[in-house]
Structure formats: C-alpha cells, structure tokens
Amino acid sequence: MLHLALFLIFGVIAVVGAINLIAQTHPINSALSLVVVMGSLAAEYLLLGAEFLGAIQVIVYAGAIMVLFVFTIMLLNAGAEEQTRGSKVAIIIGIPGMVIGSVAVAWALIRAHTGAEVPVGSLYGSAQGIGHLLFRDFLLPFEITSVLILIAIMGAVVLARRES
Amino acid sequence: MAMPLHQFFTSTDYLLSLPMIMLALFGMGVLIIDLLLPPEWKRANAWTALVGLVFSAIAVYKVQIADRIAEAHGQAGSFVGFGGSLVADRFAIYFYYLFLAGAAIAILMSVKYLEIEREQHGEFYALVLFSVIGMMCMASGYDIVLLFVGLELMALSTYVLVGFLRRDQRSNEAALKYLLLGAFSSGIFAYGLSLFYGLAGSTNLGQIALTLEQHFLANPKDPVAILALLTTATGLLFKIAAVPFHQWAPDAYEGAPTSITGYMSVAVKAAGWALLLRIFLYMLYPLRPIYLPMIIFVSLATLTAGNLAALTQSNLKRLLAYSSIAHVGYMLLGLVAGNTNNASSTGIKGIMVYLLVYTFMNLGAFAVITSLRRRDIIGDEIDDIAGLMFKAPTEAILMLVFLLSLAGIPPLAGFWGKYFIFLSLIESGHYALATVAVLYAVLGLYYYMRIANAMFMRRAETAEPVSLSPGLRLALAITALGTVIIGIFPEVFLRAAAWSLSVPQASAVAGLLK
Numbered sequence: 001m002l003h004l005a006l007f008l009i010f011g012v013i014a015v016v017g018a019i020n021l022i023a024q025t026h027p028i029n030s031a032l033s034l035v036v037v038m039g040s041l042a043a044e045y046l047l048l049g050a051e052f053l054g055a056i057q058v059i060v061y062a063g064a065i066m067v068l069f070v071f072t073i074m075l076l077n078a079g080a081e082e083q084t085r086g087s088k089v090a091i092i093i094g095i096p097g098m099v100i101g102s103v104a105v106a107w108a109l110i111r112a113h114t115g116a117e118v119p120v121g122s123l124y125g126s127a128q129g130i131g132h133l134l135f136r137d138f139l140l141p142f143e144i145t146s147v148l149i150l151i152a153i154m155g156a157v158v159l160a161r162r163e164s
Numbered sequence: 165m166a167m168p169l170h171q172f173f174t175s176t177d178y179l180l181s182l183p184m185i186m187l188a189l190f191g192m193g194v195l196i197i198d199l200l201l202p203p204e205w206k207r208a209n210a211w212t213a214l215v216g217l218v219f220s221a222i223a224v225y226k227v228q229i230a231d232r233i234a235e236a237h238g239q240a241g242s243f244v245g246f247g248g249s250l251v252a253d254r255f256a257i258y259f260y261y262l263f264l265a266g267a268a269i270a271i272l273m274s275v276k277y278l279e280i281e282r283e284q285h286g287e288f289y290a291l292v293l294f295s296v297i298g299m300m301c302m303a304s305g306y307d308i309v310l311l312f313v314g315l316e317l318m319a320l321s322t323y324v325l326v327g328f329l330r331r332d333q334r335s336n337e338a339a340l341k342y343l344l345l346g347a348f349s350s351g352i353f354a355y356g357l358s359l360f361y362g363l364a365g366s367t368n369l370g371q372i373a374l375t376l377e378q379h380f381l382a383n384p385k386d387p388v389a390i391l392a393l394l395t396t397a398t399g400l401l402f403k404i405a406a407v408p409f410h411q412w413a414p415d416a417y418e419g420a421p422t423s424i425t426g427y428m429s430v431a432v433k434a435a436g437w438a439l440l441l442r443i444f445l446y447m448l449y450p451l452r453p454i455y456l457p458m459i460i461f462v463s464l465a466t467l468t469a470g471n472l473a474a475l476t477q478s479n480l481k482r483l484l485a486y487s488s489i490a491h492v493g494y495m496l497l498g499l500v501a502g503n504t505n506n507a508s509s510t511g512i513k514g515i516m517v518y519l520l521v522y523t524f525m526n527l528g529a530f531a532v533i534t535s536l537r538r539r540d541i542i543g544d545e546i547d548d549i550a551g552l553m554f555k556a557p558t559e560a561i562l563m564l565v566f567l568l569s570l571a572g573i574p575p576l577a578g579f580w581g582k583y584f585i586f587l588s589l590i591e592s593g594h595y596a597l598a599t600v601a602v603l604y605a606v607l608g609l610y611y612y613m614r615i616a617n618a619m620f621m622r623r624a625e626t627a628e629p630v631s632l633s634p635g636l637r638l639a640l641a642i643t644a645l646g647t648v649i650i651g652i653f654p655e656v657f658l659r660a661a662a663w664s665l666s667v668p669q670a671s672a673v674a675g676l677l678k
Binding site: 135136137138139140141144145147148150151152154155157158159161 | 297298314320323
C-alpha cells in the first residue's frame with residue numbers, strides 16, 4: 001500500500017515537473033524542472049527494485065548531464081542578469097505544491113506500520129542483474145545502441161562542421 | 165560464477181549478426197579512410213561503402229544457406245539468435261536484400277550529386293550503411309527492445325542525411341521538422357510498446373502474442389490493450405507516412421538531397437513496412453478484429469489525400485512524395501484483405517511484391533530527377549523537366565517507363581504490385597474497396613502523365629544540357645532493367661515473395677496467414 005502510494009506520488013511529481021519544463025520560458029527554469037523529473041524517476045526506479053539504475057539515474061542524469069545542460073545554457077544565454085523578487089508561479093503553485101508533496105510523502109510514511117520497510121520490487125535491479133540483462137538477454141540491442149551513439153556523435157559533427 | 169563466452173554469444177548468433185557486423189565494420193572503415201583521403205579523392209568513399217554492401221549481401225546469402233540447411237534437418241523455425249530476440253526467417257532475408265539493393269542504388273545516385281552540392285563527405289556513406297543496420301534489426305527483430313533500437317538507429321541516420329546539405333535552407337528545415345515529428349512519433353510508439361510489455365510481462369513478440377490471445381479471450385474490450393494498440397499503430401503509421409500522420413513526408417522529401425529522397429521513399433519505407441508487418445502479423449494478430457476497421461479507414465484516407473494532393477503539385481519531389489503516400493494506401497489495403505481473424509496471404513504477398521517493384525521504379529524516377537541537378541539549377545520543379553525529350557531522349561524514355569510503372573500499367577513491374585493487392589481484395593470479398601482503389605489508380609495516371617506531358621510536349625526552359633555521371637548511369641540501368649524485367653518475367657520475383665512468406669511448420673506463427 002505504502003509502496004503504491006509512494007510510486008504514485010513520485011509519478012505525479014515527475015509528470016508535473018515535465019509539464020513545468022515545457023511551460024517555463026526561461027531555459028534555466030526548464031533545466032531545473034528536468035532535475036525534478038530525473039530525480040523522481042530515480043525514486044520510481046528504486047521503488048521498482050532497480051536500485052542500480054536509480055543510483056545511476058541520480059549520478060549521471062540528475063548530476064552530470066544536468067550540470068552540462070546548465071553550463072551550456074549559461075554560455076549561450078550570457079545576457080544581462082535578471083533579478084526578480086521571486087516569481088508569482090513559485091508562490092502560487094510551487095510552494096504550496098512542495099508543501100503538499102512533502103505532506104503527502106510524510107503522511108504515507110507515517111500511516112504505514114512503524115518500522116516497516118518499503119519493499120523493493122522484484123526486477124533485476126542489481127548491478128549483477130543489469131549486467132546479465134545487457135550482456136546476455138539484450139546483447140544485440142546493447143551493441144546496436146553503441147552504433148546509435150556513434151551516429152548521434154557523427155550527426156552532431158556533420159551538422160555543426162565549419163565551412164571549409 | 166563465471167560463464168564462458170560461448171553461452172552468451174554462440175556461433176549462430178555470430179552468423180545471424182554477420183550482415184550487420186559487415187556493415188558496421190565498413191561504415192567505420194569509411195569514416196577512418198575519409199580522414200586519409202585528399203579532397204579530390206573523396207568519391208572513393210562511395211566505393212568502400214558499395215564493397216561493404218556487397219560483403220553484407222554475401223553474409224546474408226550465408227544466412228540464407230544456413231537457413232536452408234537447418235530446414236533440411238527438420239529444425240525449421242528454430243533459426244533464432246540472441247536468446248530469441250533475432251529471427252533470420254525468410255521474411256527477414258527478403259527484406260535484407262531489398263534494403264541492400266536500395267542503399268546501393270542510392271549511393272550510386274549520390275556520388276556526382278554530392279560533388280555538385282559541394283558536400284562530398286565520407287560521413288554520408290557511413291550514415292547510409294549504419295541506417296541499413298537499423299533496418300535489418302527492424303526486419304529481423306523478434307523482441308520489442310531490438311525493434312525499437314533498430315528503428316531509432318535508422319531514424320537518427322535519416323534525420324542527419326536529410327539535413328546533409330547545410331547550405332540549403334530547405335534541407336535544414338526539413339531535417340528539423342522530420343526530427344521533431346519523428347521523435348514525437350517514436351515516443352508514442354515506445355509508449356505503446358511499454359504498455360504491451362506491461363500487459364504481457366515479456367518483450368518477446370511471440371510471448372506477447374500468446375498472452376494477448378488469452379487476455380483478449382478473457383477481456384475483449386480491455387481499455388489498456390486498446391490504448392496500447394492505438395499508440396503502437398500510430399507510431400507505425402507515422403513511419404510509413406500514412407494519412408493522417410503524413411504531414412512530415414512532403415517537406416522532408418522536398419528538402420532532402422534528391423538521392424536521399426529516393427532512399428527514404430524505398431528503403432526507409434520498406435523498413436517501416438517490415439516493422440509494421442512484424443508487429444501486426446506476429447504480435448498483434450489476436451487484436452486483428454479491433455485494428456481492422458482502423459486500417460480500412462487509414463488506407464482510404466491515405467489513398468484519397470495522397471492522390472488528390474499529388475494532382476496539384478508543381479515540384480517533382482513533392483509530387484512523388486504525395487504519390488508515395490498514395491502507394492502506401494494501396495499497400496495498406498493488402499493488410500486489410502482477408503477475413504476478420506486472418507490476414508490474406510495474397511494480400512501480404514502483394515505488399516512484398518509492391519515493396520520490391522517500388523524500390524526499382526521509384527529509385528529510377530528519382531535518379532532521373534537527380535540528373536536534373538546541375539551547377540546552377542536546382543532542377544526539382546516540373547518546369548525543369550520540360551523538354552527533356554529534346555535534350556536527353558534516353559533519359560526521358562526511361563522516366564516514362566518509371567512513371568507508367570508507378571501508375572501500374574502492364575507489362576511493367578508496378579502492375580504486379582497493384583494486381584496482387586486488388587486480387588487479394590476481390591478474393592476476400594472487399595469489392596467496394598477494390599473498386600475505390602482501381603479508381604484512384606486511374607487518377608494516379610493523370611498526375612504521372614503531367615510529368616510525361618512536360619517532358620515530351622513542352623519546350624525546354626533552359627538550354628543547359630543534361631548529362632549523366634557513370635554512377636547515375638549505372639543506377640538508371642539497374643532500376644530500368646528491374647522495372648522492365650520484373651514486369652515481363654514476374655515468375656521468379658513472385659516466387660521470391662511467396663518464398664519469403666512460406667512460414668516453416670515448426671514456427672509459432674504457422675497458420676497465422678489464411
């Protein structure tokens with residue numbers, strides 16, 4: 001029960017974050033919303049039992065890739081710094097939303113039997129399980145993905161090359 | 165506990181992936197050799213790529229022989245690799261040859277064209293080779309993960325190829341549009357697949373089909389299954405540019421380099437069809453009563469919109485884009501034929517024949533359009549082809565052959581594609597659909613003849629001569645021979661198409677086709 005409640009809560013947070021990502025006009029705000037999406041996805045993975053994937057999600061996506069995103073945005077949009085007295089959206093939706101989210105999580109945790117642990121799903125989520133999936137069951141898709149990444153790099157180089 | 169390598173990667177796995185390994189090796193080879201070549205030698209990349217395609221074709225032939233031997237030993241249908249995620253059945257092998265032929269002809273068309281556009285780079289040929297790997301995964305994948313990764317591999321290479329002419333505004337715009345809509349449709353498709361995974365608990369097509377069959381018996385109107393079907397079908401119909409998911413096609417076709425437009429309209433489309441047939445016939449056949457009305461609607465909409473929009477186009481590439489949408493409509497009718505529970509094997513055979521003949525006739529037409537691109541002339545308007553008869557009579561006559569074949573006039577190849585589709589409709593009692601399709605075929609003749617009229621009856625707008633490069637000459641010869649020979653001696657090719665569908669007894673899908 002608690003498991004399902006937490007899963008739904010994080011699912012809603014991820015969807016709201018994704019909608020906010022599109023709705024925001026400033027790229028930095030969008031990037032930060034993406035952090036929220038990535039973070040709640042990590043929690044979802046964890047709840048499904050994919051603990052390795054959850055950790056990687058936080059380290060790689062919410063961490064490294066987002067830092068890169070923010071750097072790029074800052075480099076490209078190096079305009080004058082804007083200072084606001086706090087956005088209206090944040091006050092009207094953001095803060096109450098955060099409060100509601102925290103209360104919901106806290107409520108779900110308190111309502112559960114004290115001391116009970118949230119069960120982790122039964123997917124092959126350990127590093128060993130992932131290794132088995134990647135190098136045995138999904139060996140070919142895994143190898144094809146390496147070609148896919150090569151194409152992505154090559155495509156970026158081709159489309160961005162200088163006039164000679 | 166350490167497991168020996170041969171349990172993960174058996175010799176069968178190696179053999180079945182050999183065609184892809186060859187393409188990957190040669191693709192990377194092109195990239196490396198490109199760095200060593202002086203600018204005036206860049207066209208050598210095309211030859212490396214062609215050799216790669218030949219080697220890949222030899223590997224496919226090896227797979228075909230191994231398949232035959234396995235069948236002779238009574239192990240038919242067990243010829244699967246990578247834990248059941250790759251199936252090298254006849255269906256896949258047929259499509260392998262189709263992709264390789266399409267890619268080879270497109271490369272022959274590209275050499276001179278890229279020089280004129282001053283975009284002769286090795287990456288172009290490498291991307292074509294890599295996209296074929298993706299197509300092969302789409303044709304032989306028996307696992308939704310592999311199918312999806314293959315689809316993305318092909319789509320990503322095509323996005324870059326469409327935008328390859330960086331100096332051309334249209335090419336950039338087309339690539340961006342194609343990328344955005346393509347990513348959107350891939351997302352919808354992946355969503356549908358994830359729902360099927362959720363329903364079945366397996367990524368294997370056969371497993372999903374079995375679970376769906378039981379699920380469907382117990383609960384015929386399950387909204388989740390229907391949602392999954394709708395999203396999956398939307399993604400697939402987008403990839404083959406069926407109405408109402410076709411808006412990207414005319415823009416992408418017009419903006420892309422002409423040889424790539426040809427490549428997209430045959431090989432990329434054939435790969436989309438391979439994926440669609442794989443999913444609809446092998447995974448979703450228990451849901452046929454639900455998706456049948458939808459396919460009927462889409463095919464009629466596609467025929468109507470494609471044919472009517474083609475009537476008024478003044479740009480050759482756009483006209484052929486709409487005509488290729490219309491052709492998708494005919495092929496979809498092949499999927500409709502049959503009764504509620506089983507697809508008609510004549511209809512599916514019609515689709516296979518159609519894709520084969522379409523490869524030759526449409527690439528031929530695009531080869532002629534490619535030759536119209538000269539130093540200062542973009543050459544893709546109907547006005548540019550005017551008076552071609554007086555400048556290059558051979559080319560004009562070949563173009564007429566391709567156009568007549570596209571219109572489905574016997575004894576050319578295009579006739580046989582339409583013949584089997586119509587035959588399958590009549591066999592299964594869809595008389596109204598057959599009548600509509602024939603009427604649209606007559607309408608099609610009109611806009612193809614508009615091009616012919618410009619070539620033969622009008623005076624040339626410019627005096628600039630039209631000359632053929634050796635590569636283009638070879639491409640035209642192959643496509644023209646294909647169009648005429650399949651038209652006059654269809655037996656061999658019809659047998660090949662029937663062969664590709666003769667599913668071995670032991671297979672789980674035997675009895676699937678009527």
